[in-house]
Amino acid sequence: MLRDRVTSPTKTSPAGERLEEGIVLAVQDLWVEYRTRAGMMQAVRGVTFDVRAGESIALIGESGSGKSTLGLALLGLLARTARVAQGAARFRTKDGDTLNLLALHNEQMRRFRWQECAMVFQSALNALNPVLRVADHFQDTARAHGQREDARTRARAAELLRMVQLDPDRVLPAFPHELSGGMRQRVSIALGLLLEPQLLILDEPTTALDILTQRMIIDVIRALRQRLQFTMLFISHDLSLAAELADRVATMYAGQIVEIGPVREVFYAPKHPYTVGLLDAVPPIAGDEFTPLTSIPGSPPNLLDIPPGCPFHPRCRYATEICARQAPPLERVAEDHYTACFHHDQVDRNRPFAGGTQ
């Protein structure tokens, strides 16, 4: 099978070498596929990016973009039908060692999770054990990682719960089903931070929550990052969440990163037609005028039958003959800003931003 190599937007060295300081995670040419009855389905197709220490990076994409599969692959949580076909993911631990995440055996992976990297899932009800009280979730997690002092764990749990604006006296003795969706999501976040991981991965942290609860979670995450300084990778279909919380944004389409750059670059000077299309499709709440919006024509691709060349070309208004033949590499378009489009110099988002203020 022909796989188009993507030029690396990173400065990291090839797989196997030590990660330099300042890089927490380096993903290189990662391919993940699912075995289905209809054939092999490629969910992640050659993804390369770095996560820098202390930053907040958003992976934005629609259903089938591969964003969640990518998150699961990094933590060794892929379904049985999925496998990493190719690529590397290296992680710099707290004491400066480099781990190859895709080659960890069970015991190493078990230690890596929670201590180095924790994940918060969309559905906090499924992520918490329904027959365990909240307090026991904290105790079990701590004990499984060799912390025997229950009193200390309890104090730390209470402190974290207060940081996410929950009352420990009320929440610790409760079972998950006794809490609201927003409370459970905050418990998951507090639990994720218990062993002071360097990296917190959040998969759709606000999806399916009510607006006021979403706002609460956004504000809590922002305050936690200011206080605890962890690195954050979050996965969402929601562009406005990236606008709120990300330092850098990567747009994913059909298993690939098609654009990556600083948040203001990606929002105010997007260079991939798909990013532009997504931004133009979001109705703003601000502004006193009605702005007719346009969608991206067509539908997201079937992952069993991904269009050749640039996977976005059948939906793209800039597409020319080359786009159907050749996959565009990620190219640098501005400082720290990369995009995979042959026609990026023509791409210009001229619609003013929400309410015409930008």
Add this chain to the structure above:
Amino acid sequence: MNDPLLAFESVRREFVTRRGRIHAVDDISLAIEQGEILCLVGESGSGKTTMARMAAGLLRPTSGVVRYAGRDLSAMTKAETKTYRRAVQIVHQDPYASLNPVHTIGETLRAPLLHHHLVRGRRQADDRAAELLSQVELTPPENFLTKHPHQLSGGQRQRVSIARALALNPRIIIADEAVSMVDVSIRVSLLNTMLRLRDELGVTFLFITHDLAVVKYFAWEGNVGVMYVGNLVEYGRTPQVIGTPLHPYTRALIAAIPEADPDMTQAKEKLQLRSIEIPNLLALPTGCVFHPRCPLFVPGLCDSVAPVFMDVGEGRDVACHVVARERGRIAMDDAAGCAGERATA
């Protein structure tokens, strides 16, 4: 004067659960005129879906009346009920659950046509089904008639659901979170299609959603009702309600919505609520249901007297003591005095 196409008159709906009685909808009056768009917006537990189900005749109100073209739904004759059932169609939230997976799109669309004798024979049914698919922009229709739902994307399935609703030439479409599960890149085109149908076919829309940005886009020329735990707290023309929300709950909602614009969203002024927890539906707060969270809370008033949903001028209706006072509709002392009387009585 003509009757509104659909009207709720002092409608209440209770549900009895093992743990007690839930007031899902508490005394709401609303009307939709022919060809209009009315959006009901609210968070989970607001009662918006209960309203949709009562409008569709799937639930009876515990008290109050739902009228279609002036006729009380619960007092309709059999023939009237049949007309009404054809005139009111629903598009559900989940396009993966609302289409029968073993039927082709053609079969799904032909069934109601044949059942209601709107067409004669298979040939006419096919022609009409093709026409319906074109109306929802699934073109060319031949490509879709023989397909099964699993061969379509979520957005395409939702278009089939709309085509099926259109099959019976409805006068009202009730859309319950109809675009919530559709990907961002195609959500707007679905809304655009529904707006076009309203213009071309004069279909009335009762549109239920939790997303105020979608309300702003879809109901810009219509009305919006904001619901909170079974109560209608604000109602008015969409540009006014979204541009200058009056009720503190609407203000909080609009202030809370993140924008897809980093500078703007981070600079946006937030409204701090006194509490973030949604009240327990089994034990609603006394007085105004929003008072435990409300930043404008006036002790002794808001926690003892439920505010009246009233016209506060400029075609705006709000249920809030403080807004009513600010807009000169009611003297605060009177309201407080009234609260005092009630407390001593």
